[in-house]
Amino acid sequence: MSVTDLPILGLLRTRMQWHQTRQKLLSENVANADLPGFKPRDLANPELGRAKSRGAGFGTVALAQPEGASGAGLAVTSPAHITIAQAGEGPGADARRIKGFEVRPSGxxxxxxxxxxxxxxxxxxxxxxxxxxxxxxxxxxxxxxKR
Known part of the structure; x- marks a missing residue:
């Protein structure tokens, strides 16, 4: 076992890679700020991904789209699951709202x-x-x- 194979170093390396990937997505969001119909993207937090998938590694991340963005919804694998209202449904829902800010007329x-x-x-x-x-x-x- 080499010194760099220690779990804490592996976790920190994975965390740094996650931040690099997230920075790339955030810069793409800024670069496409004027593109009609563009929906901003972000990475799901690794801790949340690990808790949801039980047993997945620290670096397991998934692309998370803001509420109201197009894409696959939550999978319902049991009729006992609680369903979540889609954008534009429910009292006071506004289909043009995405996570707290207005969508421009261009989408x-x-x-x-x-x-x-x-x-x-x-x-x-x-x-x-x-x-x-x-x-x-x-x-x-x-x-x-060595020091």
Whole structure:
């Protein structure tokens, strides 16, 4: 077993890869802010994906589309499952609303302010993960006497 195969380092590497992928999606959202009909995308949080899939690895992520976006809905595998109202259904529902902001008449649902906030948060979380990774490696070097 090599030093880089330690579980904590693997988790941090996976987390950094997740943040890189999320940053790519967020930048695509910003780049397509003027494209008619474009729906913003984001990655599901790995912790949520792991809890839902029970036993899946830390890096298991799925593309999560905002509420009201087109795509496959939740799978109903049992008649006892509670169904979720689709966009435009239920009291006070507005089919033009996607996760708290208005969709433009062209059908574009990108809110630049929200995307930039997500991007900044993502960058800060990535920097935290890289800092933890670096400190873990430094601690290992001290422990084996290479420093």
């Amino acid at each position: 574009n649902g990108v809110n630049l302010e929200e995307e930039m906030m997500k991007s900044g948060d993502n960058q800060a979380d990535y920097q935290l993960a890289t800092s933890l990774y670096q400190k873990s490696l430094e601690t290992l070097k001290i422990a084996i006497g």
